[in-house]
Amino acid sequence: MARLFGTEIPNEKRIEASLPYIYGIGRSTSKRILEQAGINPDIRTGQLTDEQLTKIVQVITTDGILIEGDLRREKQSILKRLASINCYRGQRHRRGLPVRGQRTRTNARTRKGKKKTVGAQAKKK
Structure with missing residues (x-):
């Protein structure tokens, strides 16, 4: 090779x-x-x-x-800058949510990870 x-x-x-x-x-x-x-x-x-x-x-x-390596470092520094200036895109990157305006109520599982149930819990007897 x-x-x-x-x-x-x-x-x-x-x-x-x-x-x-x-x-x-x-x-x-x-x-x-x-x-x-x-x-x-x-x-x-x-x-x-x-x-x-x-x-x-x-x-x-x-x-x-x-x-x-140069390209990876460049991309990483761009993301760090976005997060440090606290812009919307930087916040979304930091939280691990979709950055480009996609909906998050449904879908977005690739960014958000495994589904976590919040709120209603089963009653215990």
Whole structure:
């Protein structure tokens, strides 16, 4: 398996489909990277030469594409800033509720977690 930026990318897939295994690179970004590097997107990852791999790395670094740890740190700092300035989005992130205006009376189980019954309890005899 080829290793780019600390991520193993599969050898048997096309390079265009293998690059999105790196956090921060999607399909369209991978197409753009391969176009700038001058590499055929239909080549399998295992068939790439070391020169082509370094060209891909060079294109990613020169374009300033945030990937892996840098991108994760950036996203985390944005969420910390939102929480620290006490804005609505930051409060929702802090409480673990939906951030983008979704309803919470029903649904929203992915954000809220397992259902907790509040209020009516069964009578004991």
